[in-house]
Amino acid sequence: MSVSSSVQQARQALGQRLRDIRRDSGLSARALAEAAGWHESKCSKIQNGRVMPSEADLRAWTAICGVPDQAADLIATARNIEGMCIEWRRLERAGLKRAQESVRPLFERTRRFRMYQSWVIPGLLQTAAYTRAVLNTIVSLRGTPDDVDDAVAVRMERQKVLRTGDHRFAVLIEEWVLRTVIGTPDILVGQLGHLITVGSLPSVSLGVIPLGSTRGAGWPVESFTVYDDAQVNVELVSAHLTVTQQAEISEYGQAFSELAGIAVYGAEARSLITGAINALG
Structure with missing residues (x-):
């Protein structure tokens, strides 16, 4: 849409x-x-x-x-x-570092994160190399100021939230994201190994939605994150959509529950990740 x-x-x-x-x-x-x-x-x-x-x-x-x-x-x-709608170009006009810093207060105050990704590995679970590859792509496609190194540093610093404070993270990733090469195959291999590591943290519940899953109501949708029950951020190609109406937040919560119901976890999720690593040779 x-x-x-x-x-x-x-x-x-x-x-x-x-x-x-x-x-x-x-x-x-x-x-x-x-x-x-x-x-x-x-x-x-x-x-x-x-x-x-x-x-x-x-x-x-x-x-x-x-x-x-x-x-x-x-x-x-x-x-x-x-x-509700802030164009990516407007958000990133002052540089990628500023865009990364802008969400710090939201991450600090949120206790329950529900993340669904149909495009890339979620930012909180990314390696520095994978983040750099993602942001370099953004610079290339959108012509934003090239402050990638500073933006990567901000994102890596933000990942401390995974290990500090009373935060919980429920993360759902489509299996094809595990097999989408961003940067180079070596970067993706490192990213997938890191995903296994952070997926085992006590604060993180990692689910992978297998290719070929019978979808029912849980069809792929735009990537989104639900912050407690207060806000949803939706990632679109050309914009960042912020949802704050309770009825709409509930719809995204329901969508997340349906997608979570067809995901696999634990050893099954790790098997899909290692399968993607092995496919890269």
Whole structure:
């Protein structure tokens, strides 16, 4: 799903909620617009997700429809939509080091991490060489400032969270990630050996979803991390999506549970990792 379509769907969902509120009140779009002093087309554009309502619009809408108590939740939803999408280029404009440092407070305050990766080994479980290969690719593709060495150092420093504090990490990785060469085969071999090591830490639960698994509801989706039950960060090709609405966080939690149900753990997961190492010769 593209960033623009993700945001547009969120706008349309907000518009549908407002349409339902208006219909429940018995008002037509024309009557609501007249009461608010708007052109009638404004209601249509808001309901169809073509125009984002302002906070004042939402207060007026709910007051006219007789449900002013719903204004606060609708405003929170609108703020989330406005801030949910940060372009990778904008985030990385000041350099990769700054992008890595920006998530430090989030990692420090989170106690329960749920990570699903369908693209690369999760950053907290990466070796320095693998991280460098990933970030060099980002520099090449996006033309971001080349401060890769500094960014690698920040990420390696952040990995202390695996061994300190009261943090727990549930990690799910698609098996094909284990066989995707980033950098060189030697870099991947080192990364996979490291994955076995960190996967045995008391704070880490590592699951691998085998190739050919019967999916049911647990189909591959975009990579994401759930931080406690407070926030979800979603990795898209062109953007970083931040989700803070509880209903949407619950959906990602459910998706994680379904994916966890088809993963293998312990000796079975290690066997898949060593199989990927052996395939590299």
